[in-house]
Amino acid sequence: MSLLEQLNQDMKQAMKQKDKEKLSVIRMVKASLQNETIKLGKDQLSEDEELTILSRELKQRNDSLQEFKSAGRDDLVEKNQTEINILQQYMPTQLSDDELEAIVQSTIQEVNATSKSEMGKVMSAIMPKVKGKADGSKVNKLVQKHLS
Known part of the structure; x- marks a missing residue:
């Protein structure tokens, strides 16, 4: 439907x-x-x-x-x-913190990002995967945490 x-x-x-x-x-x-x-x-x-x-x-x-x-x-x-x-009620089920953490880590490895200067590349790869399932600011904070 x-x-x-x-x-x-x-x-x-x-x-x-x-x-x-x-x-x-x-x-x-x-x-x-x-x-x-x-x-x-x-x-x-x-x-x-x-x-x-x-x-x-x-x-x-x-x-x-x-x-x-x-x-x-x-x-x-x-x-x-x-x-x-x-x-x-109309949004898809939100990802748990653990699931989101795993997606962030795997995407960072996929794009071979090592520093904060590559944050844009990581974010553009992650956001289509989590669209509607996670808040962008939450994703941003996790990416910053892993790239620092």
Whole structure:
């Protein structure tokens, strides 16, 4: 089942259950997907493109969450956390720290990187492998740790 089909099904269910928050998030994601489809001039997005959009929406929510926490806006923190939880239901299962560590180490060996100056080469090799399954900043920190 494609992401759009899943969203449509969940949207119907949220309407029946009168779950306004979930309905709002689903509509927002659908709008983002449709906007991207129009922008790219395609009939349908690939699974990879859908994942990119979901990741972008999740990252925006996480960034906002940090801003709201630092500003002491507990009402917005709670709303944002709910949106994040709903979005994460559509993301692939996240890699564990051990799995991510193994991928980082094997990729560093694959590209024969030995210093931090080769970080870009390592990151460009790793990110397609972990797309949607790990946070980029977490990957970045692990690569820096192994290259230092």
